[in-house]
Amino acid sequence: MNSRSPILQLRKLTKTFGSFTAVKEINLDITEGEFFTIVGPSGSGKTTLLRMLTGMESATSGDILLRGARINDLPANKRPTCMVFQSLALFPHRTVGQNIEFSLKIKNVAPDVRKARALQLMAQLRLPQDYYGKSVTKCSGGERQRVALARALAYDPDILFFDEPLSAIDYKLRKTLEKELKDIHRETGKTFIYITHSLEEAMVMSDRIGVMRAGQLVQVxxxxxxxxxPETKFVSEFIGDVNVMAVTAKGSSIVHAAEFGVDIASPAVPAGFTAGHLVVRPESLRFIENRSGAENCLEGRLYNEYVLGSRIQYQVRVHDHVFIVEKLRQQAFAGQRDDNVLIGWDAKDSILVTD
Amino acid sequence: MNSLAPRWRTSLIWAWTAAVVIFMYLPGLCLLLASMTSSRYFIFPITKWGFAWWEKTFASLEIHQLFQTSLLIAFCVTVIAVTIALFGALAFARYDWKGRSIYQKIVLLPIFFPQSVLGLSLLLWFNALGLTMSWQTAVFAHLVWIVPVCTLVISIQVYSFDPALEEAAFDLGATKWQVFREVTLPVLFPGIFSGALFAFLLSWGNFPLSLYTTGADTTIPEYLYAKMVAGYTPGVPVLGTVSTVGAAGLLLVGYAIIVMLRRRRAASDQSEV
Structure with a gap:
């Protein structure tokens, strides 16, 4: 099988509810075997998009092509795709085994074949074999995740969809499950399409990420x-703490920040760029002794510090603008609150983005 | 924590609980006592104890006929009410649709109709339609009042139903009918079962609707009323006791069935491993 061929293609896919456009003209190719994550804040249309892909919501216009064939009008139960729900939607009146075997029972697969397949999946997902007869309501959060995944895999789908299944799980277990999921993706070689509002989660697992905003894919x-x-301020801010300054173009690699009344050395200003934002990550900012310590420099007041385990963040106020400087714990900054400090960065560590 | 609570507080809670229980069950106990007399009349304290009236009541063909009529009506009401109420409850609590709010209010309104007035108005309607009063018209009359109650009982279960369960089953290849049979129905079963018990017992004990609509047929509550108005014998408390205990017994049997089903399911799950 050609691993480069697209398994799923979206062409101008649109969904409107009355006058509200939830998903707007999305074009996207997803490669066979890819782990693709759609990430966006709540209300960005990612769930609606996913529901159209699974067949639970009909598309208003545009096409969904599975291996080249249009599947817009195929209902969810006829599509060779399967979804792991946010609530997991495990059948509470059934055991672990019965949940996993559900799709096989629907297909009238013989009971002993069903059971063998279920036990095999349980072994693969590290569920103890004696859980087969256990009620799903008696399973822990992590076990329920695995049962839901096993149930979806038993259907043997071409594409597996995930609707934020890890959002209700505590941090530590979530980190473990994220890695497990990526391992399962590797083992099965299936195409995974995952949606989440956490870009951090997306970063850990995905081959590619599509960022959604107001119904549109803004960057893939x-x-x-x-x-x-990141191409836009929205995407750069979505990743986490960033320092963003409004700037206007002034030279081939110089921009002007009106808020601070200074010119700033920047990466090469693209043709057509007149105004936008300069993004500097907290770890790219540093405290400097004097103005010659970095290509760009601002003077501010140390306001607060936050200990984040292995890293420490410092809040520095320049006029009313808040900057975040991040350092490893071993290189903690010795300044006191309300000290006047100089913060600096080099042009190569900054990114020019549009709105 | 509880053991640290002052003793008098615990005693008070027990005394209060006992008072409430006595208040609720003493009349029933008096009914039982009144049936256990050998004399013809209702006199307290009872002078001559005996089970003579129990034997007479159980031997009476008339009483057998009453039981049959009451059972037949209650059975028909249960089957029809649960069927209507299940789908009514799905519309009530599962789906969001235009007019749902009004529907929710309209469907529950009949619960608050004064039943004697409802019975009379139904009688007038049946007459206008040229129907002869019998147990069938009583079934209809009971349904008017019991379907809303049953809908409400099942709705409570439907509210806690996660619609994603149906979507998940559908997504796993099930047809709409398979989704209903394999997921919706079994998950809602506890609610449906309590709805059925409610329907049966409310029909079994109903007097005001039956009074107007049974025609020549007679149910147990109607007979009890007629006998108390004229022609009292200790057979009345006997029948009253049997009817009450029978209803209580049905509740217990219903509960036992649920427990048994759960055990059997658990057992079969285990044997599959």
Missing amino acids: GSPQQIYSA
Whole structure:
């Protein structure tokens, strides 16, 4: 099988509810075997998009192509795709085994074949074999996640969809399950399409990420690309704490920040860029002794510090603008609150973005 | 924590609980006592104890006929009410649709109709339609009042139903009918079962609707009323006791069935491993 061929293609896919456009003209190709994550804040249309892909919501216009064939009008139970729900939607009146075997029972697969398949999936997902007869209501959160995944895999779908299944799980277990899910993706070689509001979660697991905003895909790329080369202020801010300054173009690699009344050395200003934002990540900002310590420099007041385990963040106020400087714990800054400090960064560590 | 609570507080809670229980069950106990007399009349304290009236009551063909009529009506009411109420409850609590709010109010309104007035108005309607009063018209009359109650009981279960369960089953390849049979129905079963018990017992004990609409047929509550108005014998408390205990017994049997089903399911789950 050609691993480069697209399994799912979206062409101008649109969904409107009355006068509200939830999803607007989305074009996207998803490669066979890819782990693709759609990330966006609540209300960005990602759930609606997913529901159209699974067949639970009909598209207003545009096409959904599965291996080249249009599946818009195929109902969910006829599509070779399967979804892991946010609530998991495990059948509470059934055991772990019966939940996993559900789709096989629907297909009239013989009971012993069903059971063998269920036990095999349970082994693969590290569920103890004696859980087969256990009621799902007696399983822990992590076990229920695995049962839901096993149930979806038993259907043997071409594409697996995930609707934020980890959002209700505590941090530590979530980190474990994220890695497990990526391992399962590797083992099964299936196409995974995952939606989440957490870009951090998306970064850990995905081959590619699509960022959604107000019903549109604003940027698609590898986790590396999304992190290091966000194209808009929205995407850059979505990743986490960033320092954003409103700037206007002034030269081939010089911009002007009116708020601070200074010119700033920046990466090459793209043709057609007149006004936008300059983004500097907290770890790219540093405290400097004097103005020659970095290409760009601002003077501010140390306001607060936050200990984040292995890292420490410092809040520095320049006029009314808040900057976040992040340092490793071993390199903690010795300044006191209300000290006047100089913060600086180099042009290569900053990113120019549009709105 | 509880053991640290002052003793008098615990005693007060027990005394209060006992008072409430006595208040609710003493009349029933008096009914039982009144049936256990050998004399013809209702006199307290009872002078001559005996089970003579119990034997007479159980031997009476008339009483057998009453039981049959009451059972037949209650059975028909249960089957029809649960069927209507299940789908009514799905519309009530599961789906969001235009007019749902009004529907929710309209469907519950009949619960608050004074039943004697409802019975009379139904009688007038049946007459106008040229129907002869019998147990069938009584079934209809009971349904008017019991379907709303049953809808409300099942709705409570439907409210706690996660619609994603149906979507998940559908997504896993099930047809709409398979989704209903494999997921919706079994998950809602406890609610449906309590709805059925409610329907049966409310029909079994109903007097005001039956009074107007049974025609020549007679149910147990109607007979009890007629006998108390004229022609009292200790057979009345006997029948009253049997009817009450029978209803209580049905509740217990219903509960036992649920427990048994759960155990059997658990047992079969285990044997599958």
